Amino acid sequence: MFSSRSNWLNRIGLLVVAACATLVISARFELGLAPPAAAATLYGWALLLGGFALLLGIANAIWYHLVRVQRGQREWVFSLLLLIVFALVFGAGVSSPGGSVAPLAEWVFDAVIAPGQATLYALTGFFLLSAAYRYLRFNRPGGLWILAGALLMLLVQTPFFYQQLPEALVDLLDWLLNWPVMAAMRGVLLGGALGVLFISLRLIVNSAK
Amino acid sequence: MATSDCPHCGYSNPIDSGFCRHCGTALARQQPPEEPDDESPPSSSVSAEDQVEKSPGPEEEKQGESPPSRTQGPISAHAEPQDEGEGRAQKTEWAQEAGEQEPEADDEPQPLLGGLEGLLDLADTQSFSTAGAGNPDPASNPPTLSRDLTLDEEERRQLRQLFAEELPLEAGAQPEPPPEDQAQTRERNRLQRRPWLEAVLFMGLVGALLWGAEPHRQGPGQHALPGLDQAHQQLDSLPPNSLVLVNWAYDPATAGEMDFVAQPVVEHLLRKEAKLIVVSQLPGGPASARRVIARAEDTLRRPSRAQFTANQAIEGGFLPGGAASLPLLGAAPAQALPVDPRWVGLRDRFDIALLADSGPALSLVVAAGAEDVRRWLEQVQPYNGAPVVAVTSAVVDPSIRPYLDSGQLAGLVSGWDGGRAYIRRSERTRSVEEQARSSRLVSGLNWGIGILIAAILLGNLVGLTERRMP
Numbered sequence A: 001m002f003s004s005r006s007n008w009l010n011r012i013g014l015l016v017v018a019a020c021a022t023l024v025i026s027a028r029f030e031l032g033l034a035p036p037a038a039a040a041t042l043y044g045w046a047l048l049l050g051g052f053a054l055l056l057g058i059a060n061a062i063w064y065h066l067v068r069v070q071r072g073q074r075e076w077v078f079s080l081l082l083l084i085v086f087a088l089v090f091g092a093g094v095s096s097p098g099g100s101v102a103p104l105a106e107w108v109f110d111a112v113i114a115p116g117q118a119t120l121y122a123l124t125g126f127f128l129l130s131a132a133y134r135y136l137r138f139n140r141p142g143g144l145w146i147l148a149g150a151l152l153m154l155l156v157q158t159p160f161f162y163q164q165l166p167e168a169l170v171d172l173l174d175w176l177l178n179w180p181v182m183a184a185m186r187g188v189l190l191g192g193a194l195g196v197l198f199i200s201l202r203l204i205v206n207s208a209k
Numbered sequence B: 001m002a003t004s005d006c007p008h009c010g011y012s013n014p015i016d017s018g019f020c021r022h023c024g025t026a027l028a029r030q031q032p033p034e035e036p037d038d039e040s041p042p043s044s045s046v047s048a049e050d051q052v053e054k055s056p057g058p059e060e061e062k063q064g065e066s067p068p069s070r071t072q073g074p075i076s077a078h079a080e081p082q083d084e085g086e087g088r089a090q091k092t093e094w095a096q097e098a099g100e101q102e103p104e105a106d107d108e109p110q111p112l113l114g115g116l117e118g119l120l121d122l123a124d125t126q127s128f129s130t131a132g133a134g135n136p137d138p139a140s141n142p143p144t145l146s147r148d149l150t151l152d153e154e155e156r157r158q159l160r161q162l163f164a165e166e167l168p169l170e171a172g173a174q175p176e177p178p179p180e181d182q183a184q185t186r187e188r189n190r191l192q193r194r195p196w197l198e199a200v201l202f203m204g205l206v207g208a209l210l211w212g213a214e215p216h217r218q219g220p221g222q223h224a225l226p227g228l229d230q231a232h233q234q235l236d237s238l239p240p241n242s243l244v245l246v247n248w249a250y251d252p253a254t255a256g257e258m259d260f261v262a263q264p265v266v267e268h269l270l271r272k273e274a275k276l277i278v279v280s281q282l283p284g285g286p287a288s289a290r291r292v293i294a295r296a297e298d299t300l301r302r303p304s305r306a307q308f309t310a311n312q313a314i315e316g317g318f319l320p321g322g323a324a325s326l327p328l329l330g331a332a333p334a335q336a337l338p339v340d341p342r343w344v345g346l347r348d349r350f351d352i353a354l355l356a357d358s359g360p361a362l363s364l365v366v367a368a369g370a371e372d373v374r375r376w377l378e379q380v381q382p383y384n385g386a387p388v389v390a391v392t393s394a395v396v397d398p399s400i401r402p403y404l405d406s407g408q409l410a411g412l413v414s415g416w417d418g419g420r421a422y423i424r425r426s427e428r429t430r431s432v433e434e435q436a437r438s439s440r441l442v443s444g445l446n447w448g449i450g451i452l453i454a455a456i457l458l459g460n461l462v463g464l465t466e467r468r469m470p
Helices: A007-029 A036-071 A076-095 A103-122 A124-135 A143-157 A167-178 A180-204 B048-054 B058-063 B074-078 B088-100 B114-118 B153-164 B179-193 B195-211 B228-236 B252-271 B285-301 B327-331 B346-358 B370-384 B394-406 B415-425 B432-468
Strands: B003-005 B012-014 B243-249 B275-280 B313-318 B362-367 B388-392 B411-414
Touching: A007 A036, A007 A180, A036 A076, A036 B327, A076 A103, A103 A124, A103 B252, A124 A143, A124 B432, A143 A167, A143 B432, A167 A180, A167 B394, A180 B394, B228 B252, B228 B388, B228 B411, B228 B415, B243 B285, B243 B346, B243 B370, B252 B275, B252 B285, B252 B362, B252 B388, B252 B411, B252 B415, B252 B432, B275 B285, B285 B313, B327 B370, B362 B370, B370 B388, B370 B394, B388 B394, B394 B411, B394 B415, B411 B415, B415 B432
Parallel strands: B243 B275, B243 B362, B275 B313, B362 B388, B388 B411
Antiparallel strands: B003 B012
């Protein structure tokens, strides 16, 4: 990547970034500095770069695990398993005329990918419980309020659970959601947006450290 | 068997190991540089391949130091050798020197991408000490992570505890306050338990109860779902053959909830004979969309076979590039749609061309996360100007309600409650199979949440009981 030793290369890269930013900002605010097609072309390049980065990531993962298997490093069997599964899924997609909608690829999605992802995501509940034991404690300063708020939000976000609750409590939860929570959310959105804006500007003018 | 000692913990590792098997330190990067004279033997832990990778370039040789690696953690960063010509027996010394040396002012400009990594600098454990880390005297027990690379097991345990338990104090602060200070600290902590603070919160809750006593607009027991009626009206007002650009931003991980919310909305669109152009930025998104649309089509065929819903969806496929490529969907959708025009039918080609000319009549964002809705509102909607309806999980609802209030979002259907209310709003009776599936899902989630709440409460009670026991 760029290095501090190649000063001119850094400056050229900075100029390219500044030019791209100018084009995009001009198109977004309709300043007329460049035709809109120029910004669209840049977006198209970003799309191509994204696809190429994906391929590079796949190639890097394959190479990394090939080296692990070749050297017989610890848990190399899992690396071998990953490579075999990758080859099978890739072969299923490429060899079928239907591509990603071929029956074999569809079966892989329904029988392997979808259950696997759902299972991994279902583990979130256990992580949530672990985090709750660590941080949602009665005896921490303010912990009781945090715990009460977390439990209330769990109750109100649970489908049909609120139907078992008194009507006044449901209204209370909605009021909490619409006023204090919403106020905090707006603050977070505004603060986050301003933070991103200033960090982006610092990056563009190359002063971020 | 040839081994190499880890510069961090001293553990003897096989010569081809990239990382220490005991502490995980990167061995290849931790080795001190070789002595310039030819008499010194090469380091045994650096393989030939690593030698090639680590051989300094001409400019590095001129400067006489290896470039700092910001991707390494604090331990390895401070362990980078600075002085050439010292043997392995002096590793601790040169590491200490490296830790004590201040970085010299660099007249060269910063690397172009250096700031990206610098945004989230790793925690510098050298500048922290912990209150409960054994010896309270910092002089006899200094923070030793980066200055002394030979951490024993107890110090590592304390270090792990430092990151796991409490926030560390900054260096220079008293690690263990005297009893008087402890009393003051406890007194300060009680600030959050002051009666006036609790009274304010209590009054807020009572006020909410009084305010919430107003009659329900949606009938008794109904959860407030702002945006649902607006979403229904937006979809209901679509003329036939309207183009709807759909961003399918969830995959099987969250399909358990999202399918239940998305299907009624997709059914409504198909009933209105809208033309869906579906894109996704998740690799598993197009396949998930295909299944939900197929189920919706099956559902609609059941009551009346005269309703023709086939070929109402164009699969745009996977759109890589993240937020950077999203504006292309608004500025030039025909370029962004990742479909080969030769693969789609003639009618679909006309639809895509029409999308480029006049834009979509509606954008539908089906997302399990708030970020996808925000990105669409910020990156796509300003270009095509189409109203945006969001179909989201329940947890996203609070995050994107401000957009609904501001009018940027034309409608919102969130969570299983939203999906169920949308079905009722559409005045569609669910089949027995649908009701059974819905009942299973809801029962499972209710049980899961109930067990989670009970486990949290029981865990807290058990923790309190144990602390009070002598």
